[in-house]
Amino acid sequence: MTRAFxxxxxxxxxxxxxxxxxxxxxxxxxxxxxxxxxxxxxxxQITNVKLAQNSSDISxxxxxxxxxxxxxxxxxxxxxxxxxxxxxxxxxxxxxRTAIYEVEKLPGDGQVYWRNANExxxxxxxxxxxxxxxxxxSNYPEFIKGHLLLAEACQxxxxxxxxxxxxxxxxxxxxxxxxxxxLYPDEPELLKAKIKALEKEQKFLxxxxxxxxxxxxxxxxxxxxxxxxxxxxxxxxxxxxLNDDLRFQGIFSAVVGGVKxxxxxxxxxxxxxxxxxxxxxxxxxxxGKEVADKLVKQYQQEGKxxxxxxxxxxxxxxxxxxxxxxxxxxxxxxYVIQDSSINAFALPGGKVFVNTGAILAANSEAELAGLLSHxxxxxxxxxxxxxxxxxxxxxxLSNVIPMPDxxxxxxxxxxxxxxxxxxxxxxxxxxxxxxxxxxxLRNLMATLNAKSGGKSETSWQSTHPAxxxxxxxxxxxxxxxx
Numbered sequence: 001m002t003r004a005f006x007x008x009x010x011x012x013x014x015x016x017x018x019x020x021x022x023x024x025x026x027x028x029x030x031x032x033x034x035x036x037x038x039x040x041x042x043x044x045q046i047t048n049v050k051l052a053q054n055s056s057d058i059s060x061x062x063x064x065x066x067x068x069x070x071x072x073x074x075x076x077x078x079x080x081x082x083x084x085x086x087x088x089x090x091x092x093x094x095x096x097r098t099a100i101y102e103v104e105k106l107p108g109d110g111q112v113y114w115r116n117a118n119e120x121x122x123x124x125x126x127x128x129x130x131x132x133x134x135x136x137x138s139n140y141p142e143f144i145k146g147h148l149l150l151a152e153a154c155q156x157x158x159x160x161x162x163x164x165x166x167x168x169x170x171x172x173x174x175x176x177x178x179x180x181x182x183l184y185p186d187e188p189e190l191l192k193a194k195i196k197a198l199e200k201e202q203k204f205l206x207x208x209x210x211x212x213x214x215x216x217x218x219x220x221x222x223x224x225x226x227x228x229x230x231x232x233x234x235x236x237x238x239x240x241x242l243n244d245d246l247r248f249q250g251i252f253s254a255v256v257g258g259v260k261x262x263x264x265x266x267x268x269x270x271x272x273x274x275x276x277x278x279x280x281x282x283x284x285x286x287x288g289k290e291v292a293d294k295l296v297k298q299y300q301q302e303g304k305x306x307x308x309x310x311x312x313x314x315x316x317x318x319x320x321x322x323x324x325x326x327x328x329x330x331x332x333x334x335y336v337i338q339d340s341s342i343n344a345f346a347l348p349g350g351k352v353f354v355n356t357g358a359i360l361a362a363n364s365e366a367e368l369a370g371l372l373s374h375x376x377x378x379x380x381x382x383x384x385x386x387x388x389x390x391x392x393x394x395x396x397l398s399n400v401i402p403m404p405d406x407x408x409x410x411x412x413x414x415x416x417x418x419x420x421x422x423x424x425x426x427x428x429x430x431x432x433x434x435x436x437x438x439x440x441l442r443n444l445m446a447t448l449n450a451k452s453g454g455k456s457e458t459s460w461q462s463t464h465p466a467x468x469x470x471x472x473x474x475x476x477x478x479x480x481x482x
Contacts (some may be wrong), residue, residue, distance in 0.1 A: 053469040064364030072435040083437070087362065097142035116385045129153050130164035144187055147180035151193055151473065173197050178418075185214070185425060188223040195230060204238035209381045213422055216327030216380070217429045235382075240284070284385045285330060288349030292333065295353070306336040306356060315354060318369050319376070323350075325430045328380045334372075341460060342448050346375040361447050366431070370440030374427035381426065383419045408443050424474060442474035 043473030100106070102112055113136035120128030133150040136143065154161035154173040162171045170176040177194035184190055191214055198207035207332050212231035215224045282290070299305040306312070314398035315334045337353055342361045344354040352375050362368040378384060424441070432438045 013298060017050065023315070061095035063364075068365055068437065071437055079437075097140075098275065099142050099144050099187055101144050103145070106140060106143060110136055113139075114143075117153075121153070126157060126164065129157070130160060134166075134169060141180075141183055144180075144184065144190060144431065147176060147190060148193055151180075151197070152177040155197070165369040174201065176475070181210070182421070186218055186221075188214070188221070188227075191227070195234070201236065204234045204241060204243070204383060205386055208232075209383075209422065210314055212327060212379065213426055216325075217426060252383075284382060285349035287385065287388075288379075290345040290352045292335075292347050292349075292351035295347075296335060299335070304338045306338050308318045308336075310334055311359070315359070315372075316367075318365065319352065319372055322369065322373050322376055322430055325433045326376055326426075328382045330379065334375070344371050344375050346379040346384065348379060348382070348388075350376065350379045352376065358444075362444055362448065364437075364440070364443070366436040366440035367447075368440075369434065369436045369441070369446040370431050371436075373430045374423050374441055377423040377426040377430070378419070381419070381422050383423065428474075428477070439474075445474060 063086045067079045067086075070076075070079035070082065085257065092283050103111055106114065113132040116132040117129055117136065120126070120132065130150075130153065130342055133146060133153065136146045137150065140146065150170075151173040154170075154176055158172060161173070165171040170179050174197045175193070175374035177190060177197055180190045181187075181194050191210060195207045195210055198204075198210065208231045211227040211234065214221075215228040215231060218224055296305060312334065315336060319332060323330075328350075333352070335351070335353045336359070337355050339355040339356040341355055342358045344352065344358050347351045352372065354375075358371055359368060362371070427441060428438055431440055
């Protein structure tokens with residue numbers, strides 16, 4: 001049995017029992033803090049009762065831990081045998097078709113569609129361009145050149161592209177490429193075309209995120225260094241454009257905000273628009289640290305910040321295995337909040353907050369690692385910073401904004417489907433690279449789905465799609481990433 005197992009189990013039991021685990025032996029050897037021997041005896045009795053109540057959970061957790069150890073040692077069959085005892089099975093998803101570039105590999109009708117589309121381009125006949133390409137990609141989405149040609153046609157003829165698209169079909173070049181990259185995220189040519197389309201629309205942060213995701217996930221691909229450069233180039237473009245916008249808005253906010261504060265005599269109602277702009281101009285890491293410091297102080301005042309060194313060490317240890325694989329160097333920090341809801345969130349610069357409810361709900365270290373890798377991915381891909389910098393509250397900088405509202409805007413009532421997909425893909429890839437089972441996040445979502453009764457609205461505080469949807473989506477994702 002690995003040394004990590006007793007540490008992990010001690011941490012979980014520490015949270016279950018609500019005591020600090022000064023020492024651990026399998027069973028009930030805990031250091032109980034009490035003011036008298038009588039109190040200590042009473043607390044020990046309560047501890048034994050709670051241990052008995054949670055014995056089945058502990059046994060299940062032990063099986064998971066042993067299976068994780070075997071998996072990390074490469075003993076896959078032995079690990080699978082143990083996993084089958086405690087993991088619920090799910091139906092295998094349809095595999096994506098292997099990507100092809102050669103027209104000759106298309107069936108006869110596919111070659112006809114391709115030939116007609118190219119003839120339509122030569123003859124400048126819109127009906128002969130778009131309909132054949134739409135039919136081609138509906139039947140053979142694996143033909144990469146078809147996506148590229150349709151995107152090019154949509155870029156050159158945007159109105160014809162929009163008018164020819166039926167319900168559910170992409171209506172512009174960027175939508176064509178986003179759908180293609182979603183199907184084939186490991187195809188460099190598709191991603192290069194998408195990045196160019198994003199750059200044309202001055203969506204520099206989105207272009208940077210897309211490039212960084214590829215460079216991080218497909219680090220062994222020869223194109224990875226090229227995408228890393230593209231990521232940095234577009235991030236610099238984004239910061240330059242953002243800083244210009246923020247400086248203008250900051251001046252406006254300072255004037256209007258000052259007038260408001262003077263008229264209301266409310267000088268410290270929250271964080272002013274000017275202060276927010278000043279924080280954003282410092283960059284992701286500094287902005288995230290400043291907000292995290294304020295949030296930590298708030299949690300301390302409320303008595304919600306958990307400072308058990310063993311629990312913190314355990315969470316930080318998992319994060320430490322994930323960080324080198326995330327693709328960005330941040331000053332990562334982890335905080336545990338005493339809250340029973342199954343939730344976690346990340347602030348810009350890699351400041352991660354995880355609830356005790358999420359730790360307790362995780363049946364294995366892989367599940368907790370899956371949650372942390374997903375949240376780290378949000379930070380690495382600048383999702384929270386993007387929401388604040390480009391979100392609605394920048395358009396109302398004259399308001400004085402309380403800290404909870406700022407946090408809500410940063411974490412977001414819900415990340416976009418695109419953001420969630422990006423975080424899931426990067427998070428799951430990092431999870432497997434760190435030696436964890438790929439279904440860690442999926443299994444935690446299955447637990448959350450069961451606790452919520454399969455309802456569409458859950459206690460995930462609306463920061464993520466409903467668990468039932470996530471379970472299905474993650475199952476499909478794992479099949480695509482094989």
